[in-house]
Amino acid sequence: MPQRMLFNxxxxxxxxxxxxxxxxxxxxxxxxLYKNWTAxxxxxxxxxxxxxxxxxxxGYGRSVIHHLIGQAALHVMSDETLDDRxxxxxxxxxQNAIKSYIKCGFENLTDLPVxxxxxRREYFVMAKxxxxxxxxxxxxx
Amino acid sequence: xxxxxxxxxxxxxxxxxxxxxxxxxxGLECATxxxxxxxxxxxxxxxxxxxxxxxxxxxxDKQKFDGSVEEVWKREGRSLYTFGLEIAQYSEQAGVxxxxxxxxxxxxxALADIDRLLRNWVIPAPSIAPAARIGLxxxxxxxxxxxxxxxxxxxxxxxxxxxxxxxxLIFRALRRGV
Numbered sequence: 001m002p003q004r005m006l007f008n009x010x011x012x013x014x015x016x017x018x019x020x021x022x023x024x025x026x027x028x029x030x031x032x033l034y035k036n037w038t039a040x041x042x043x044x045x046x047x048x049x050x051x052x053x054x055x056x057x058x059g060y061g062r063s064v065i066h067h068l069i070g071q072a073a074l075h076v077m078s079d080e081t082l083d084d085r086x087x088x089x090x091x092x093x094x095q096n097a098i099k100s101y102i103k104c105g106f107e108n109l110t111d112l113p114v115x116x117x118x119x120r121r122e123y124f125v126m127a128k129x130x131x132x133x134x135x136x137x138x139x140x141x
Numbered sequence: 142x143x144x145x146x147x148x149x150x151x152x153x154x155x156x157x158x159x160x161x162x163x164x165x166x167x168g169l170e171c172a173t174x175x176x177x178x179x180x181x182x183x184x185x186x187x188x189x190x191x192x193x194x195x196x197x198x199x200x201x202d203k204q205k206f207d208g209s210v211e212e213v214w215k216r217e218g219r220s221l222y223t224f225g226l227e228i229a230q231y232s233e234q235a236g237v238x239x240x241x242x243x244x245x246x247x248x249x250x251a252l253a254d255i256d257r258l259l260r261n262w263v264i265p266a267p268s269i270a271p272a273a274r275i276g277l278x279x280x281x282x283x284x285x286x287x288x289x290x291x292x293x294x295x296x297x298x299x300x301x302x303x304x305x306x307x308x309x310l311i312f313r314a315l316r317r318g319v
Contacts, residue, residue: 002261002263003196003200003263003265003266003268004200006196006258006261006262006263007192007193007196007197007200007263007265008193008197008200033272033273033276034276034277036276036277037277037287037288037291047270047273048270063304066303066304066305067303067304067305067308069303070303070304070305070308070312071303071308073297073301073303073312074303074308074311074312074315077312077315077316078315084296085291085294089270089272105295107290107294108290109277109287109290109291110277110283110286110287111286114271114272114275114277114278116271116274116275118271118274119269119271121271123271123272125272125276125277127290127291127294128294129294129295129296129297130297131296131297132296132297132298132299132301133296133297133298133299
C-alpha cells in the first residue's frame with residue numbers, strides 16, 4: 001500500500017467505531033490497470049479493502065464499499081475523461097467478500113477466476129458503473 | 142517511459158538542459174519571473190511523472206528493479222528540490238504575493254510533491270497481489286463476453302446519493318456545477 005500511495009496517488013480511509021476502535025480500511029485510486037477494457041481511459045479502482053476479522057459480519061464491509069462507490073462516483077462526475085466503471089479484484093477464496101460486492105451491485109466479469117501461476121492464487125475481477133443515469137457535471141440541480 | 146539506466150540518464154539530462162536553457166535566458170519560456178517559475182514547476186512535474194512511471198513499471202512487474210536507477214532518480218529529485226527552493230525563495234524575496242505570481246504557487250506545489258516523495262521514499266517492488274501484475278489478460282479469457290458485460294453494467298439510479306455526509310455535500314455542489 002505505501003507504494004500505491006506514493007507512486008499512484010491512492011487514497012486511504014480508515015474507519016472507526018464510535019469508541020474509536022479501527023474496524024476497517026478502504027482504498028481507491030485512479031488507475032490504468034484495466035485500460036484494455038476502457039478504451040485506454042483511466043478508471044476508478046479499489047486496490048485494497050479489509051475489515052478487522054473479529055468485527056466481520058456486522059455490515060462494516062458493505063459500509064466501506066458504499067463509501068468507496070460514493071468516492072468513485074464523485075471522481076467520475078468531476079472528471080469527464082474518466083471511464084465510469086469502478087473495478088476491483090478479489091481472491092476467489094474470499095467468498096464473503098464476493099457476496100458483499102455482489103450485494104453492492106458489482107458484477108463478475110469472468111465466469112472462471114484468473115489464475116496467477118506465480119502465487120498460485122486465483123482471483124475474480126468485478127466492476128460496477130458509478131455514473132448516475134443521465135447525469136453530468138452540468139445537470140440542473 | 143524512462144525505466145532503464147540509460148533512459149533515466151537521458152531523461153534527467155533533458156530536464157537539466159531545460160533548466161540551463163532557462164538560466165541562459167534562451168527563448169521566451171523564461172522571459173519574466175513568473176514564466177521562469179512556471180517553467181521550473183513544469184520541470185518538477187515532468188520529474189514526478191517520470192519517477193512514478195518507473196515505479197509503476199516495477200510494481201506491475203514490467204521492469205526489474207535496479208538500485209543504480211533508483212539512485213539517479215533520488216539524486217535528480219534532491220537536486221531539483223534544492224534548486225527549485227532557491228528560486229521560490231528568491232521570488233518571495235522579490236515581495237510579490239503568490240496570488241499575483243501564479244508560477245510561484247505552481248512551483249511551491251510541485252516542490253511539495255517532490256519533498257513528500259523523497260521524505261516518504263519506498264523502494265519499488267513487484268506487487269504481491271496478482272491483479273496488479275496480470276490484470277485481466279485478453280488472451281486467456283473471453284474478451285467478447287467481458288466487453289459485453291462491461292457495456293451492460295447498469296448506471297446508478299437517478300435518485301442515488303452518496304451515503305457519506307461529506308460526499309453528499311460535494312455531490313450537491315458538483316450537480317449545481319460549482
